[in-house]
Amino acid sequence: AKAVSEGAVALTGGRLPGPERCALPGHFYEPTVLTNVTPENTAFAEEIFGPCVSISEFETEEQAIELANKSRYGLGGAIWTANVRRAHRVARRMRCGVMWVNCHHRNDPSSPWGGFGDSGIGRENGPQAFEEFTTTQSLTIRT
Numbered sequence: 001a002k003a004v005s006e007g008a009v010a011l012t013g014g015r016l017p018g019p020e021r022c023a024l025p026g027h028f029y030e031p032t033v034l035t036n037v038t039p040e041n042t043a044f045a046e047e048i049f050g051p052c053v054s055i056s057e058f059e060t061e062e063q064a065i066e067l068a069n070k071s072r073y074g075l076g077g078a079i080w081t082a083n084v085r086r087a088h089r090v091a092r093r094m095r096c097g098v099m100w101v102n103c104h105h106r107n108d109p110s111s112p113w114g115g116f117g118d119s120g121i122g123r124e125n126g127p128q129a130f131e132e133f134t135t136t137q138s139l140t141i142r143t
Helices: 061-068 084-093 128-132
Strands: 009-012 032-035 052-054 076-079 098-101
Touching: 061 084, 076 084, 084 098
Parallel strands: 032 052, 076 098
Antiparallel strands: 009 032
């Protein structure tokens, strides 16, 4: 509701499901697609962990990178393209911890997982996780 009041358009969803779709008690929200989302909009500026996708328009590759990097968060990003060189070029410039090309939210346990900016602390998975989950101790004894 807040994103829509700030100018976004809900193409679908954006409300609690009716009892015919979900009679369970709890906090449920319909999958939502928002368009016309600008960087000033709450749906752009905050990390939304829920069934919601925000769509922001751009004209050029440069604008897309600038738009994506405006967020103070940087957990993950996805690039959809048939051009593998473009995918590499854009991914290198993205400020996020996990990047996908032509897929989303696939995770290899041997690859580090974690964000940039205000998206989390540290890394899970991969060799970096050993440092996150290991406490070392030195012991010196003189007898």
